[in-house]
Amino acid sequence: MSPRVVNLDSAHGEVRELLPWFVAGTLDEAESRFVDTHLQACAACRGELEWERQLRAANNVALPGRDVDRAFAALRARLPAGRRETMSWRERLRAWRENVLPRPWLGWALAAQTTAIGILAVALVSARVQTADEAPTYRALSRPVAVEPARLVVAFAPQTEVAELRRVLLASGARIVDGPTAADAYILAVAPERLDAAVQQLRAEKSVLLVQSLEAKAAH
Amino acid sequence: MFARPGAAATAQSGAYIATGADDAALIARVARGDARAFETLYRAYFPRLARFIERTTRRPELVEEILNDTMFVVSTGAHKYDGSSKVSTWIFAIAWRKSLKALRDVDVPLEADEGIEAVADEAEPKHEVMRAQLRRVLSEAVDALSPNHRAVIELTYFHEIAYHEIAQIMGCPVDTVKTRMFHARRRLKALLPERLEDIL
Numbered sequence: 001m002s003p004r005v006v007n008l009d010s011a012h013g014e015v016r017e018l019l020p021w022f023v024a025g026t027l028d029e030a031e032s033r034f035v036d037t038h039l040q041a042c043a044a045c046r047g048e049l050e051w052e053r054q055l056r057a058a059n060n061v062a063l064p065g066r067d068v069d070r071a072f073a074a075l076r077a078r079l080p081a082g083r084r085e086t087m088s089w090r091e092r093l094r095a096w097r098e099n100v101l102p103r104p105w106l107g108w109a110l111a112a113q114t115t116a117i118g119i120l121a122v123a124l125v126s127a128r129v130q131t132a133d134e135a136p137t138y139r140a141l142s143r144p145v146a147v148e149p150a151r152l153v154v155a156f157a158p159q160t161e162v163a164e165l166r167r168v169l170l171a172s173g174a175r176i177v178d179g180p181t182a183a184d185a186y187i188l189a190v191a192p193e194r195l196d197a198a199v200q201q202l203r204a205e206k207s208v209l210l211v212q213s214l215e216a217k218a219a220h
Numbered sequence: 221m222f223a224r225p226g227a228a229a230t231a232q233s234g235a236y237i238a239t240g241a242d243d244a245a246l247i248a249r250v251a252r253g254d255a256r257a258f259e260t261l262y263r264a265y266f267p268r269l270a271r272f273i274e275r276t277t278r279r280p281e282l283v284e285e286i287l288n289d290t291m292f293v294v295s296t297g298a299h300k301y302d303g304s305s306k307v308s309t310w311i312f313a314i315a316w317r318k319s320l321k322a323l324r325d326v327d328v329p330l331e332a333d334e335g336i337e338a339v340a341d342e343a344e345p346k347h348e349v350m351r352a353q354l355r356r357v358l359s360e361a362v363d364a365l366s367p368n369h370r371a372v373i374e375l376t377y378f379h380e381i382a383y384h385e386i387a388q389i390m391g392c393p394v395d396t397v398k399t400r401m402f403h404a405r406r407r408l409k410a411l412l413p414e415r416l417e418d419i420l
Contacts, residue, residue, distance in 0.1 A: 017398050020405070026382040055408065056377040058358040063274060066284065068266045072259065075288040079295055206256075 011038050015045050019052045114210070116183035117153050121214050124151070124187070149189035151177070154202060155210040156186070164207050172201040187214070243307035251298035258295050265291070265308075268379060269315050275374045277319050278363050279326070286322050290315040305388050312381075313389045316371060323367055361411045362404075369404035372397055 015038045021027050022035045039046050152174065156165060169175060173194050179186030190198045195213060202211045246264075249257035269290060274283045293314050301310055362370055371390060375381045383401075387394045 017402060020376045020401050021383055024376055024380045026376075026380055028382075051409070052405075055358075055405070059362065059373060059377045061359070063271055066266070066270050068263055071266065071284045071288060072262055074284070075262070075291055078288070078292060 012042065012045060015039070015042070016048055019045075019048055020056075023049070023052045023056050113155060113183045113185075116181065117155065117185050117210065117212060120181055120183070120185065121153055121212060124214055147192065149177075150192045150195040151214040152188040152190065152195075152198065152202070153185050153210070153212045153214060154188055154208060155184060157207045157209055158184070160207040168202065168205050168207060171205075172198040174198050174202070185210070244303065247294075247298050247301050247307050250295060251301070261294070262291050265311060269311070272312065272371075272374055272379065273315060273319050275362075275378075276316070276367055276371045277323055278367075278370075279322070282322050282326075286315070286318045289318045293318075306385065309381075309385050309388050312375070312379075313391065316389050316391075319367070319371075357411075358408070361408050365404050365407060369400050369407075372400045373404050376401060 015035050018027060018031055018035050022032060027035065039049060154174075156168075169188075172188075172190065174188035174190040176186050177189040181187075188198075192215075195215065199211055199213060202208045243261070246257045246261045250261060266287070269287050270283050273286045273290075274280055277283070277286065290311065294311055301307065305313075362373060365373070368390070372386060375386045375389065376383070381389070383397045384394055386397045390397065
């Protein structure tokens, strides 16, 4: 934009008209320079600038906060079913690509967490195998056959609250038997016959980042 | 040289820290039905929209209803966002239209100032007036303006939106925005002590 050539009288009006946005810092560079140049030479408009600053400060008082969770819950109930349900796996994959891939550090963090969980899983399985090898094979005939629970590794979203954690555990029928691990994962135990259902249930939970069965045949 | 005050005063303003690119990416995901993207957008805009609606309508009891009407349109109409304006401009424009509709439903005039003389009586310059009292007086003075004037003041001062974007939000010419601001400041100036900093 070319430099403005204006007489002082018309400049007063033009500058005062722009002062609110000058004070807010939202004028473009040429307008801002024009106002700035005028203010250096005009005491009256500098007085207006001071008043403008005070008015803005007085206007920008804080209002009481509102409950965003309650408001969002109310809106969520109104949304069409397709817009409030969890995403399909295809949409999740696309969202993951869009969210994680542009942020390499997040990808590395997830990779590190997954690796740590994998190491933990291997360690647990090998420990169980070793224990089984070393355990006495003698079993009294009167002793009831003990049913070993199935085990899972689960990573929860970092911001998950205790109430949500409790709800997820109750819904899946699992309970925490170990953790948190170095990677902030937990080991859950669940009745073997409920293993598949629990995995599905946990994977559907928004607060669960990762679910991995530790059972030998696990392909979950 | 006079520093542009906006940069120094950002902490007390409602300037949104997310970039336009972030918002555009979220809207694209919302258009594909991504519920998490919508929740992210909702939470990011909730404080600013709630304040804008409350300051503009002066109806605290209607704020969440108007805000949710706005975000309902954002959720179901995200595919209509064409990128010709900032996402924030598009969303605030929806909020402004929803606010106007709500005010019409309760028969509030959109142009006329209200009760401004009554406020002026309370706003006599008194140096012993406490800061909180003066701010209350200013708040009442702004409240006495019409919704059109309050919206321009709020979008300019708190939300730090340029006048050409305010024109887009309010669906009016740029000159109308400037005229409304000029009128609002003149009315406020008539009501308030000349040297607010003595008391603020």
